[in-house]
Amino acid sequence: GSLLPASILLANTYASSGDIEKATNIKIELHKSGAKKKAGVTLTEFDGKIWKFRAHDRSHPNSDEIHEQVDRMSRKLIEYGYKYDASWVVRPREADETVESLLCGHSERLAMALHFTRDRKP
Known part of the structure; x- marks a missing residue:
């Protein structure tokens, strides 16, 4: 099997330490070898359709509403002390990035936010 996932985990462990x-x-070395990391994907069913999200995805027709919901979720978490x-x-942050913006754009969070657009909780 490929050592790519283990190599990425090891590199991330070194970076975080x-x-x-x-x-x-x-x-x-991974770049030299031509190895390519596959982007994580989250699938969710909403209104009888399967939607696919990647990190920081903006392909959904209601993308603005979904990202507004992610912001609401984040504010609520912070309000409760998170x-x-x-x-x-x-990885190094770009000038316009925050820790929050990097961590809140994960595909799983976008999928959850899609469902919360119907029911405004949290």
């Missing part, structure tokens, strides 16, 4: 050099070396853990972010 602060050993950026080892993480970078692994990623360079703090986003920056150690889960294992």
Whole structure:
């Protein structure tokens, strides 16, 4: 089998522990080998149709409403005391990115938000 998933996990573990050099070396070797990481996908059924989401996806026709719901969910979590853990972010952030924006764009959260667009809870 492929060592790609284990190599990515190892690189991310090094990065999260602060050993950026080892993480970078692994990623360079993966790039040289031509290995390609498959993007994670979340499938969910809504209104009798199967919808597919990827991280930070904007392909759904109600994308704006879904992302507004993600923002509402995030605000509610923070209101109840949740703090986003920056150690889960294992790559440098762009100038316009926050820890919250990186962690809240996961495909699973977008799928949940789609369902919450019908029932405004939380």
